[in-house]
Amino acid sequence: MKCLVTFILLLSGFNSWAGGEGVFDRGNGGDVVICNSEEGPRYQLLDMYELKQRGFSLWSYATMETSASELLNQVLNRLSRRHPQFVRELRYELFLFTSEVKFISGRLPNVQDEGHYVLEEGCYLEQLAVQWTEKSSFGRRYDISLDLWDKLDAKNQAALILHELVYRLVIKKSKHPGVKTSVEFRTYVALFFSEEYEWAESEIDLPPTIWPIPR
Numbered sequence: 001m002k003c004l005v006t007f008i009l010l011l012s013g014f015n016s017w018a019g020g021e022g023v024f025d026r027g028n029g030g031d032v033v034i035c036n037s038e039e040g041p042r043y044q045l046l047d048m049y050e051l052k053q054r055g056f057s058l059w060s061y062a063t064m065e066t067s068a069s070e071l072l073n074q075v076l077n078r079l080s081r082r083h084p085q086f087v088r089e090l091r092y093e094l095f096l097f098t099s100e101v102k103f104i105s106g107r108l109p110n111v112q113d114e115g116h117y118v119l120e121e122g123c124y125l126e127q128l129a130v131q132w133t134e135k136s137s138f139g140r141r142y143d144i145s146l147d148l149w150d151k152l153d154a155k156n157q158a159a160l161i162l163h164e165l166v167y168r169l170v171i172k173k174s175k176h177p178g179v180k181t182s183v184e185f186r187t188y189v190a191l192f193f194s195e196e197y198e199w200a201e202s203e204i205d206l207p208p209t210i211w212p213i214p215r
Helices: 004-012 068-080 084-100 154-173 183-192 197-203
Strands: 028-035 042-045 101-104 123-131 142-145
Touching: 028 154, 042 154, 068 084, 068 154, 068 183, 084 101, 084 154, 123 154, 154 183
Parallel strands: 101 142
Antiparallel strands: 028 042, 028 123, 123 142
16 A cells, blocks of 8 residues: 555654635546556656646655655745745644545546646546545545555655645635636646755745735
């Protein structure tokens, strides 16, 4: 299960969202890009697949042998240098995430919130995660495909969790929760996992308590 139990336990030890039409009646989601190759299929979170398309290069730390939880923690540490309140709220959502997530077998419903994206020939999307508007009677808010999760490496697992956390923060704080696609948000997730964030950090003026929708 690719250290699934360890990952969840580590997440819970930290101390310290993209919508369809209307009012998110189908929930929000994260997608995996599956590309066929001679070596076999490759799996990447859409945000990370688009990283190079957006002109970014992968953060060197993300290439090291590390766990998803440690990598996510380091990404949040990067963000906290300039946006400590934003990261405090993300860490709180991370704490809630550990008790609100369920890894399930089988395919998840397609929430169709991707907006514009470009895939290479031989690549296609699958729904990797769904974040529901309301929690279930059992306290569940996030469904993640276990089959697809197990195909991801640590950096893509960490990026998925960050993807879900920032969207959750948007839902809670936005006065206009009518965002119909995840295009702009995927750009930021990719940026936070890139080398370019090191020099772009001073140019990014994130509001301290809400997700930075570009204006």
